[in-house]
Amino acid sequence: MMDFWIILTAVLVASACSILGCFLILRRMALVGDAISHAVLPGIAIAFLMSGTRDSMWMLLGATAFGLLTVFLIQTLQTSGLQSDASIGIVFTALFAVGVLLISLNAQHIDLDLDCVLFGEIAYVPWDTWTLGGADMGPRAVWMLGITLTVILLLMGLFYKQFKICAFDPAMAAACGIPVLLFHYLLMGMVSMTAVSSFESVGAILVVGMLIIPAATAYLLTNRLGVMIGLSVAAGIVSAISGYLISYLLDASIAGCIVSVAGILFILALLLSPSHGLIAKFARRREAQAA
Amino acid sequence: MLDWLISLWSDPNTRWILLGCTLLGLGSGVIGSFTFLRRESLLGDTLAHAALPGVCIAFMLGEVKSVSLFLIGALLAGIAAVLCVSAISRWTRIKPDAAMGIVLTFFFGIGTVMLTHIQHSGSGSQSGLDKYLFGQAAAMVTGDVYTLMGVSVLLILAAMLLFKEFKLISFDPGFARGIGLPVGLLEHTMLILTTVAVAAGIQAVGVVLVAALLITPAAAARYWTDRLPAMLAFAGLFGAISGASGAAISTLGEGIPTGPVTVLAATLLFAVSLLFAPGRGLAAKALRHRALKADYARTANTGALEAAEGGSRK
């Protein structure tokens, strides 16, 4: 049963991240995802301090707000003329620093290990259960991730065409009357929610891996956005399950193994993809030279 | 207040750490100015995360915690990571930012696997590896501080010696190649210096925050001047102030970590620069923009009148 909960958590993280990751890499915002996943830390810490518990809804709301604040600050700095990567770097390190400081100063009130901030501890997920009216409802992380994934599926299902055109050609989207900024913040809000709900299970850094790597793998395999999203989720889920098994064999971090497997799948796609793989590319080049 | 400052200086261990962090801030600020101008600000972040497997391998080979060994491991892993990023973005349709994200997290993921493997095998608890990753300057011993100071001095000297070459490859690599500079070699030198700064900085502020040592002081410095030598001086100064405040303030209480305080000090300097720097600061810009807007609003009114007349003539 423990294994089941851990694998379910990993699969939920992988699915939520893989869907959003496609849009992040197509909009060249991979590193904004990175920034958000770090910058939600002060939100988590403040939610802890205010509610005094690990109450999921508080945490989800508080930290999602910080994710959106990150995006807003990055954009403000960019429009004021600072280069985009410097804006990202300044904002996320500052917010992460605030988070670490809050946790260190209130160590007796915040039951959050700093190790866990970086690496996550998915193995503890089954023990941290949510009780409602005395009844054990199952692991809290599964609930949070379940809610997040539902929101993502709902919004993506309803507004797929808007998200797509905003990613492909925002100027055209704006000229069509689509509120580009609204969809931008909706996407960023979903990334923040995912970062928050995955935080304790896979940690700040590996959540970025799950956002970017499966999506990039899928990007190398197809020329259709719908297929790309499907392949990305598949790659994410395969990494989650096989990563778990490998971590069992190596006696090492589950989250680390999951991201490593995702990375290996990426390398395979990089080499072997029939359309964009390096081997096919070099073979084609050689053919062209021979001809 | 005065007592506190005196106590900082009178305790030899604290004094060394304070000096080490100040020099580190200075060195990273200077090197960071070049990476900032080359629009590679987040390179530091990639290097820091990618260092983890290198540090773990160094530990497994050496079986001891040695800062210089860690530095070498971090250096090699960092260079491997940068090569991977440029290979992915050159040979596939994946854009550089995503390539960076992939390499950063993949290296860190593998590093995590190694780290937990080491910890579970027992020797990890004494390894000091976790301290190294999160950055706790107070945990450094005198030997570490020497290494840190040596590295910082090296960074500053290199930046001074190669100043005009670095300036040229940051501004216009094509031209630099045209006049016969070994651009590839210089770029690699700069990359190695950045990696060294990062590897040293991890110890003081931690994996996640080390990027800020390179970016934030340099970005703040850019607001004060349009001349590179002055920018390097400002960046070095801001870095040094941040490093010193981080080390000093963290002595105030048991639970105050050096890294976040250092980074927040740098961010504060950045915010002040962003808002109030003369010329390039936001306040100065807003004033100018308002004057301009008022100016055009007047001319536009007369223009609209003319247009209305022109339209009816048609």
Add this chain to the structure above:
Amino acid sequence: MNKQSEQHPSAAPLKVSGITVAYQKKAVVENVSFTLPEGRLVALIGPNGAGKSTLLKATLGLVPSIAGEVSIYGDTYKKMRSRVGYVPQRESVDWDFPTDALDVVMMGRYGHLGWIKRPGRREKELAMSTLEKVGMADFAQRQISQLSGGQQQRVFLARALVQEADLYFMDEPFAGVDAATEKAIIALLGELKAAGKTVLVVHHDLSTVEEYFDHVLLLNKKLIAAGPTETTFTPELLHETYGGKLAIVSSNGREALVGE
């Protein structure tokens, strides 16, 4: 309809008054006012950096203007958005995006579909017939990065056409296209004109202005002149627009103007 709007200039397809765009401290478009007549092909010309694209984007509200007003068919752009079609510069999007030509054209319908509705068979048929019109039907399923520059431009045009607008803005549609595409674009412009639509085109090639366009706007930060091609596209006014950067080349006994 056509006649009526000429009698009431307030209902002209596009009326711009006193628009000014400034980045930092410099104005890039300064106090520009003009009115477009209905059913004409209009070229917006001027040297590099004259603010042509910026003027177009400011008109569409894609970049903020610090002064001035825009009215489209006598109303605000927001209300008249469905009557406007826009063809951005080809470089403005990522052609590696995972999508095919047909799909890009269908995006032109998104504005009409409203919030929730997805493109269906009707949209697909419309997109397909439009691709046929621009001679791209054979490439409908082709990934967009595998199209040539001219083919990409035709896909963009088709996307604007399915918007079924009355006023079109095109940002350098002729830039870097092959002869076949240029011909296809000209034929399309002709069809649009015949259907009473108004088209504003940012144009670079001075040698084809007289052949392709009825009306010109000469811009160099400020509007130098606006009017019918015969009376406005004159060497004197061009000199004023381009300053010294213009040469008049005489070949085959016919004068040609070469910008920059």
